[in-house]
Amino acid sequence: MTSPANQGRSPLPAELASRLKRDTNGLVCAVVQQYDTREVLMVGWMDDEALRRTLTEGRVTFWSRSRQEYWRKGDSSGHFQYVKAVSLDCDGDALLLQVDQVGAACHTGERTCFLTGGDLGAVVGQRPAG
Numbered sequence: 001m002t003s004p005a006n007q008g009r010s011p012l013p014a015e016l017a018s019r020l021k022r023d024t025n026g027l028v029c030a031v032v033q034q035y036d037t038r039e040v041l042m043v044g045w046m047d048d049e050a051l052r053r054t055l056t057e058g059r060v061t062f063w064s065r066s067r068q069e070y071w072r073k074g075d076s077s078g079h080f081q082y083v084k085a086v087s088l089d090c091d092g093d094a095l096l097l098q099v100d101q102v103g104a105a106c107h108t109g110e111r112t113c114f115l116t117g118g119d120l121g122a123v124v125g126q127r128p129a130g
Contacts, residue, residue: 038115041105045065059074060097077103
């Protein structure tokens with residue numbers, strides 16, 4: 001199902017809206033990182049309206065694919081994300097949100113969503129000498 005903001009005119013400035021490459025549901029992946037330590041905290045999804053709110057309100061808003069509604073991080077949990085910077089990648093299909101995280105970022109109560117999934121055992125690569 002497409003998020004409501006992308007069914008009509010974008011609430012974003014035209015120049016920014018034209019740079020976004022959205023998935024079939026009108027969403028862009030948003031990687032959330034602690035601004036000072038560079039720790040990757042979580043991944044969420046944004047449509048144009050969620051991005052507009054994030055850029056203009058100083059707090060992170062996502063589009064919930066499971067609940068089909070907007071949610072602002074911290075409103076129910078008390079674990080707020082205060083925006084420090086938002087960047088768009090070179091392809092226009094991913095956002096990097098640098099935030100000041102208060103409390104846990106993960107819905108499990110962990111600081112980051114990348115602790116409980118476990119290491120997948122990837123072979124460690126080596127740069128060639130020389």
